[in-house]
Amino acid sequence: MNKKILCIPAAAWGAMAVTALLLYLFPQIDIAVSSLFYTPGEGFEQGGTIWERFVYQSVGVVLVAIYIAALLLWLFNRIRGRNLLAFNGKKLLYILLVGALGSGIFVNLVLKQNWGRPRPDQTTLFGSDRHFTPAFVMSDQRGKSFSSGHTSGAFALLALIFLARRHRGSVAFAVISYGAVVSLARIAAGGHFFSDVMVSIMIMYIVSGVLYARLFGCNGASDAEG
Template identity: 50%
Template sequence: MNKNFLHVPVFIWAAFIISSLIFVFFPQIDIYISNLLYDPKYGFTANGTWYESILYNSVKPIVFIAIALPILIWIYNILVKKNILSINGKVIGYILLVIAIGPGLIVNDIFKEHWGRARPAQTIVFGGQKEFTPAYVISDQGGYSFSSGHTAGAFFLVALALLARKNRAFWMSLAFVYGILVSYVRIAAGGHFFSDTVVSFFIVYITSLMLYGIIFKGKSHTVS
């Protein structure tokens, strides 16, 4: 029997809490994973590569389109009294709240701007000059590693996939794959630790599920 807390399955809360505790008490996991993608002679394997550039630069325009297009359709629906894709005020409110609270407020404004964690490539371990600090530990290193803004933006597409009426599993899978690929290149380019990407994923996913449940009151509101 599936049990929810604040409209989010309990097992997702559990996975978030357990993974967070692991990152805090076993921080060497971050160093180990980054080291797998690092060569002392050449640096991080994806840094400066064409695929890193494509995925890194794709997030902002994709997020912009994912927000702007539904708004334009909503305005069109109002003006011509149509119901294209069933996009209404609630759908727009949901989309805007997810992006504002998850990637915006929690990831970028609270964590990234105030935690100070140095990026992998900036740490002494990987040829930099700053100290490594575990996830969730506030640092004076002046870095912006915790947590990953690009990962949060990429996984924002999961929020849109939740609205899909047809082939929801496909769209969810596509959103997850994109988020994982962006997370990978951020780690492989030395921009983030593994924990930075995992935390951003959970923040955005939990925010999406919570707001979906609140706004649509547990009912399945989907777009065509």
């Protein structure tokens, strides 16, 4: 059985629920993962390195490039009366909405601006002065660790996997690999805890699935092909 709820397999919903519960019950996971990248007296040494800065800066560039390419493809099809990659206005809207609602509004505007969780490199555990706050627990310390904006931006590209019919495996590999590298860079730099990036990934997956179900339906074959 491959039962889906809002275009997301039931097993995936279960896995996300278990993951969230484990991250809530065992905050030691966050501490242990961040400790792998922290050196007492030196801090998070990967922060500010060439590779970390490159990955950090790449997210905005990649998103803008994808959105411009999608817009140009839609305009080309409209103007020339073509159906290249079966890309239409509904698909363009879907790609833009996933990024705007999931990453832009829910993660960056609602969570990051209001949750207050300090970043790893701001806590007493890693050489600073703020108290560690477990995942899903609001704080009054004005931190912006929960959840990861860059991870949510990278995983806004999950929309491409939902839309893909041909070469879906290759698209999935590219998107997930890129998102994983971005998430690793944020953890290694002390900018986010493991739970911060995992929550952003789950949010973007849910937003992608819900919007896809709304715009295309989980069996919306002809509309979604391309």
